[in-house]
Amino acid sequence: MLGCGNVGTEVARILLKDADSLAARTGARLDLVGIAVRNLDAPRSADIPRELLTTDAESLVKNADLVIELLGGIEPARSLIMLAIEHNACVVSGNKALLASDGPRLYELADAKGVQLSYEAAVAGAIPILRPIRDSLAGDKITRVLGIVNGTTNYILDQMDSTGADFNSALAEAQRLGYAEADPTADVEGRDAAAKAAILASLSFHSSFSLDDAYCEGISSITASDIEAAREAGLVIKLLAIAEKVTATDGAQDGVSVRVHPTLLPREHPLAAVRGAFNAVFVESEYAGELMFYGRGAGGTPTAAAVLGDLVSAARRIVLGGPGRTETTAGRVPVLSIDAVQTSYCIGLEVADESGVLARIAQIFATQGVSIETMRQTIHPADDQDQQQQYAELRIVTHRAAESALAATVAQIRDLDVTTAVTSVLRVEGV
Amino acid sequence: MLGCGNVGTEVARILLKDADSLAARTGARLDLVGIAVRNLDAPRSADIPRELLTTDAESLVKNADLVIELLGGIEPARSLIMLAIEHNACVVSGNKALLASDGPRLYELADAKGVQLSYEAAVAGAIPILRPIRDSLAGDKITRVLGIVNGTTNYILDQMDSTGADFNSALAEAQRLGYAEADPTADVEGRDAAAKAAILASLSFHSSFSLDDAYCEGISSITASDIEAAREAGLVIKLLAIAEKVTATDGAQDGVSVRVHPTLLPREHPLAAVRGAFNAVFVESEYAGELMFYGRGAGGTPTAAAVLGDLVSAARRIVLGGPGRTETTAGRVPVLSIDAVQTSYCIGLEVADESGVLARIAQIFATQGVSIETMRQTIHPADDQDQQQQYAELRIVTHRAAESALAATVAQIRDLDVTTAVTSVLRVEGV
Numbered sequence: 124m125l126g127c128g129n130v131g132t133e134v135a136r137i138l139l140k141d142a143d144s145l146a147a148r149t150g151a152r153l154d155l156v157g158i159a160v161r162n163l164d165a166p167r168s169a170d171i172p173r174e175l176l177t178t179d180a181e182s183l184v185k186n187a188d189l190v191i192e193l194l195g196g197i198e199p200a201r202s203l204i205m206l207a208i209e210h211n212a213c214v215v216s217g218n219k220a221l222l223a224s225d226g227p228r229l230y231e232l233a234d235a236k237g238v239q240l241s242y243e244a245a246v247a248g249a250i251p252i253l254r255p256i257r258d259s260l261a262g263d264k265i266t267r268v269l270g271i272v273n274g275t276t277n278y279i280l281d282q283m284d285s286t287g288a289d290f291n292s293a294l295a296e297a298q299r300l301g302y303a304e305a306d307p308t309a310d311v312e313g314r315d316a317a318a319k320a321a322i323l324a325s326l327s328f329h330s331s332f333s334l335d336d337a338y339c340e341g342i343s344s345i346t347a348s349d350i351e352a353a354r355e356a357g358l359v360i361k362l363l364a365i366a367e368k369v370t371a372t373d374g375a376q377d378g379v380s381v382r383v384h385p386t387l388l389p390r391e392h393p394l395a396a397v398r399g400a401f402n403a404v405f406v407e408s409e410y411a412g413e414l415m416f417y418g419r420g421a422g423g424t425p426t427a428a429a430v431l432g433d434l435v436s437a438a439r440r441i442v443l444g445g446p447g448r449t450e451t452t453a454g455r456v457p458v459l460s461i462d463a464v465q466t467s468y469c470i471g472l473e474v475a476d477e478s479g480v481l482a483r484i485a486q487i488f489a490t491q492g493v494s495i496e497t498m499r500q501t502i503h504p505a506d507d508q509d510q511q512q513q514y515a516e517l518r519i520v521t522h523r524a525a526e527s528a529l530a531a532t533v534a535q536i537r538d539l540d541v542t543t544a545v546t547s548v549l550r551v552e553g554v
Numbered sequence: 555m556l557g558c559g560n561v562g563t564e565v566a567r568i569l570l571k572d573a574d575s576l577a578a579r580t581g582a583r584l585d586l587v588g589i590a591v592r593n594l595d596a597p598r599s600a601d602i603p604r605e606l607l608t609t610d611a612e613s614l615v616k617n618a619d620l621v622i623e624l625l626g627g628i629e630p631a632r633s634l635i636m637l638a639i640e641h642n643a644c645v646v647s648g649n650k651a652l653l654a655s656d657g658p659r660l661y662e663l664a665d666a667k668g669v670q671l672s673y674e675a676a677v678a679g680a681i682p683i684l685r686p687i688r689d690s691l692a693g694d695k696i697t698r699v700l701g702i703v704n705g706t707t708n709y710i711l712d713q714m715d716s717t718g719a720d721f722n723s724a725l726a727e728a729q730r731l732g733y734a735e736a737d738p739t740a741d742v743e744g745r746d747a748a749a750k751a752a753i754l755a756s757l758s759f760h761s762s763f764s765l766d767d768a769y770c771e772g773i774s775s776i777t778a779s780d781i782e783a784a785r786e787a788g789l790v791i792k793l794l795a796i797a798e799k800v801t802a803t804d805g806a807q808d809g810v811s812v813r814v815h816p817t818l819l820p821r822e823h824p825l826a827a828v829r830g831a832f833n834a835v836f837v838e839s840e841y842a843g844e845l846m847f848y849g850r851g852a853g854g855t856p857t858a859a860a861v862l863g864d865l866v867s868a869a870r871r872i873v874l875g876g877p878g879r880t881e882t883t884a885g886r887v888p889v890l891s892i893d894a895v896q897t898s899y900c901i902g903l904e905v906a907d908e909s910g911v912l913a914r915i916a917q918i919f920a921t922q923g924v925s926i927e928t929m930r931q932t933i934h935p936a937d938d939q940d941q942q943q944q945y946a947e948l949r950i951v952t953h954r955a956a957e958s959a960l961a962a963t964v965a966q967i968r969d970l971d972v973t974t975a976v977t978s979v980l981r982v983e984g985v
Contacts (some may be wrong), residue, residue, distance in 0.1 A: 137693070137841065147760070148692050215900030243690060249842035251682075258689075259674060259682030261579045261870075262568070262862025329578070393848060396827045410678035410859035417824060417846035428841035431693025439692075444875070510607065 125180055125203055126193035127171060130217060130244070133427035134191060136170040149435050150442040157183045185210050189437055191430060192216040201225055208232050208240070213437040215430055217244030220334075222324050223318035227331035239440060241433040246319045247272050247402040249425030250418040251432065256326045256406070262417070264409040265327040269386075269552060270364040272319040274400035274420040275310035276342050278302045278349075280360055280385075281398050283513055289347045302350045302400050312341035313383040316364040323404070324366035324381045330456035332381050333367075338461040340384040349547045352471060352518060358387040359395045360549065369459055378457035380464045392553040462527040467496070470533060471546040472517040476502060480515070480541045487539075491532040492524040515544060520551060555589045556611055558602060561648060561675070562589070563859035565622060567601040569855055570825030580866050581873040588614045592689060601847055608645040614642050631961045632656055632979050639663050639671070644868040645879035646861055651765075654749035658762035670871055672864040677750045678703050678833040679711040680856035682863065687757045695840040697756040699797040700983060702816075703750040705831035706741035706852040707793040709733045710818075711781075712829050715790060720778045733831050743772035744814040747795040754835070755797035755812045761887035763797075763812050769892035771815035780978045783902065783949060789818040790826045794983065800890050809888035811895045815981055818900050823984040834974075850892060868942070893958040898927070900963060902977040903948040907933055911946070911972045918970075925953040951982065 124131055138145065138155045146152045158171065159180035178185055180203055184190055190207040194200040200221050207214050214233070216222065222229070222245050230505045233240035243253050247270065256265065271277050275297055294311070297303035317337040324332040342362050353360050363386040371377050388395050395414045397403040402420025406411055419425035429433060474480050481500070489493055501516045512528040521529065537545050555562055569576065569586045577583045587601065590611035608614055611634055621638040623645060625631040631652050638645050645664070648654065653660070653676050664671035674684050678701065687696070702708050706728055713724040725742070728734035740746045748768040755763040771860055773793050786789050794817040802808050819826050824846045828834040833851025838844055850856035905911050912931070919926055932947045952960065968976050 133841075141693075141695075144695070145693060250845060251686035254690050255682035255686055258867050259685050259863040260859070261866035262572075262576060263859045264572075264575070391829075393827065396824065398822075408859065410564075410855050410862070412853075412856050414681060414851045415846070417844075417848065419843045422843075424841050425843050428691070428694045428839065428843075431841070432690040435692035436689050464851035509654075 124191040127158050127160050129423040130426045131193040132168045132171060134421040134430050135426060137431060149438045151438060153438055156187060162213060185214050188441055190214045192218055198223055204229060205232060208236050208238055211236060211238055213239040215241045215433040215437060217426060217430055223321040223334040226325060234436060239437045240283050241437060243433050244426050244429035246322050247404055248420040249428045250416050251403055252416045253326055260408060263411050265406060266368050266409060267407040268323050268327050268366040268404060270323060270404040271361055271394060271397050271402050272364045273310055273316045274402060275303045276362040278400040280342060283347060283350045284359060287347060290343060290345055298329045303551050311343050313339045313362060316362060316383045320364035320366055320381050320383055324379055327366055328379050328456050332458060336381050336458040338382040342385050345385055349353060353387055357390050359390055360385050361388055361394060369464060371497040376457055378459040380459045382461055387551040388553045389445045464526050465523045466526060467523045467551045468521045468529045469549045469551050470519045471548060473543040474515050474517060475541040476513045476515045477541060487535045488532055491528045493524040493528050493532050496520045496522050558589050558591050560854040562624040563599045564854040565861050568858060568862060580588060580869045582869060584869055587618060590614050618643050619872055621645045623649055628652055635660060636663060637671055639667050642667060642669055644670040646868060647673045647863040648857060648861055650676040650749045654752040654765040657756060670868045672868060674864050675839040675857050675860035677753050677775060678835055679851040680859045681833055681847050683835045683847045691839060694842050696837060697799050697840060698838040699754050699758050700825060701754060701795040701904040702792055702825055702828050702833050703795045704741055704793060705833055706734045706746045709831040710774060711791055714778060714781045718778060721774060721776055742774050744770045749813045751795035751797055751812050751814055757812055758797055759810050759887050763889060767812050767889040769813035773816050776816055786819055788821050789822055791816050792819055792825060800895060807888055809890040810821060811890045813892055817982050818982040819984045827932055892895045895957050896954045897957060898954045898982045899952045899960045900980045900982050901950045904974040904977060905946050905948060906972040907944045907946045908972060915967060918963055918966045922959045924955040924959050924963050927951045927953050
């Protein structure tokens with residue numbers, strides 16, 4: 124095992140404690156021969172036998188049948204995984220950053236050597252999602268994956284939704300409870316989810332996608348009034364990691380869109396019921412239809428469960444013989460930019476309450492070829508303190524249209540002299 | 555392929571249509587060499603090439619690498635699967651009745667021959683649930699499985715819940731829409747769910763359980779007023795297939811309970827949101843915590859998706875070499891009768907509105923060692939037509955207690971002279 128943090132400690136504890144039942148499941152005993160750490164003297168759980176610790180990761184890797192990589196980050200994790208594969212070890216990793224950047228290269232290396240590289244723990248923690256996509260849906264054609272794959276942001280959005288809190292106080296509460304880190308940027312700005320979106324896209328569409336292919340928008344600009352307006356419309360805002368097959372309609376290129384952004388979902392959508400720090404991945408496929416996989420997305424023990432599942436599977440393969448190849452990322456499907464995607468928007472506006480304003484706005488939509496599904500207007504009377512004049516608040520939900528057309532529509536509306544503010548622009552899915 | 559009904563027709567259609575993409579996923583072409591049917595001249599979809607049809611199932615089985623069994627029922631399915639295994643073919647089956655009765659014997663046979671026997675389609679249709687339990691959770695310890703595994707009964711209960719319909723009209727609506735068969739007995743009385751409960755229990759607890767091990771209670775006695783009372787209490791009634799590890803507390807035997815019965819669940823439980831004819835399986839395990847798998851439980855195309863996933867996996871094994879053993883049902887865990895299970899009850903009563911009645915009822919609970927969590931009393935005034943005297947309606951929710959103690963409590967209350975009727979006795983989970 125490489126690394127002995129929160130997840131590693133749990134993996135080691137269970138490997139030692141459950142040695143007999145794991146041997147029964149596997150057909151051979153799993154001997155934890157060593158744990159590579161940077162500092163032998165760092166404070167550790169009493170469950171970790173000191174004699175297993177070593178700082179010589181390379182020697183450990185060269186002599187193991189199975190390597191569990193829980194270091195995180197790119198280096199030295201990448202070099203050590205490559206060394207393990209070269210020495211014919213099967214590798215179990217939970218390293219989403221590395222798999223989102225170098226995954227395809229590592230899978231190829233593992234295939235060439237006939238060893239297994241598995242990484243269930245890298246996406247959605249304890250939830251078995253990668254293996255079902257890879258194996259159970261191997262005869263199907265996935266069309267879209269929508270995932271709540273970041274517990275921090277789901278906790279914050281759920282807290283805002285259920286208590287009316289604003290973003291900053293929900294974040295503070297998440298930090299107090301340990302659901303958010305002191306520096307929450309990677310979670311809150313969607314980068315953690317984007318790495319997972321790239322991994323999900325690679326498996327779902329049998330091609331190679333990296334973090335750089337993902338469009339990424341976080342939740343820090345979501346306001347309490349966005350949440351409130353969504354609720355009034357029977358919707359909920361979730362940060363979704365989306366991997367979607369896009370079939371071109373008019374001569375454009377077919378491809379895959381990989382993206383992360385706050386998304387409005389109908390309250391009756393199965394993902395809308397995913398509360399707190401839980402994760403869920405909703406898969407749409409041609410034959411199976413709609414599937415959802417739900418569970419704990421983080422935490423030492425749940426993540427260790429995913430590592431152990433991979434470990435037992437890899438060990439069974441070694442015991443029974445037979446090579447490990449099960450990946451099929453050989454294709455080269457083009458990545459589409461966010462501009463090529465068809466989505467629907469919910470746009471919040473404040474405009475002057477003058478005659479002709481609605482017509483001017485509707486005209487902009489029509490010119491861009493964006494069809495309006497619903498438009499709701501609320502008139503706010505003049506107010507002595509904040510507001511000099513009576514004004515109108517508009518909430519417009521569009522039909523699906525190209526992102527580029529929607530962006531152009533919003534830009535033109537923003538430039539209108541009668542537009543006081545564009546208060547929110549959110550994408551809608553699941554309607 | 556054996557059988558060419560609804561699911562078989564879809565499997566054949568996809569195998570022929572998607573031959574290229576399946577070859578890419580598998581590493582070899584999957585040639586559908588024949589389809590055994592009883593009657594060559596029965597009316598069939600135009601997607602089925604007539605030259606593939608044969609009535610000689612035995613010859614077909616003896617010459618195939620992979621056998622897909624979609625006949626249903628015990629014979630000739632069992633003999634043909636055994637013949638296939640003897641001839642070293644991997645078998646994919648969707649036959650829940652056979653697997654619930656003869657599964658363990660068939661797994662042993664397949665293990666001995668080193669071929670794969672897989673049957674994802676037998677439980678919860680398109681939902682990948684058996685493979686995740688078998689592989690992804692192989693390093694974990696499942697403690698309980700709660701499944702909505704019968705779409706007919708979930709549709710009926712959901713319809714009763716959302717429209718206030720009574721059982722008979724909800725059943726009629728389900729029949730009109732094709733969600734219930736003309737003879738709905740096997741679904742409505744829980745026998746279909748019980749077969750799936752036995753299969754889930756075998757995989758989850760690495761032991762052999764059959765349909766005969768399952769306690770089974772259907773939904774035909776659920777009334778509109780049961781549903782209404784549940785709603786008022788923030789609960790919903792679902793027919794659950796339950797497989798649960800039971801640790802004895804006082805010298806009794808540890809074991810597993812396999813059962814199907816209508817169950818009250820809190821509305822915020824993830825299973826409560828499973829609407830219409832959808833299925834979902836909720837898994838509780840020691841390390842992963844709570845997981846849920848959701849999707850379509852029936853229908854030709856979704857069920858075909860599950861068959862194809864198994865087929866591609868089995869074919870990959872054949873292409874890559876290596877034996878197929880992945881089952882571990884070797885243990886012999888005792889099955890506990892429903893009397894040994896701890897559950898909580900919600901009991902509806904009509905009693906005379908006399909002084910001392912509540913005390914007498916509470917005394918019966920106390921004598922049986924059953925602790926009351928909540929008791930709600932509604933007084934109904936005398937009514938000239940139906941009801942001669944004022945009476946009280948009681949709804950009592952208990953803490954967890956042994957089924958035997960609960961049953962004895964209900965029996966004694968029923969015998970009280972002040973008890974007019976025991977209107978409902980329902981088990982509660984997830985609180």
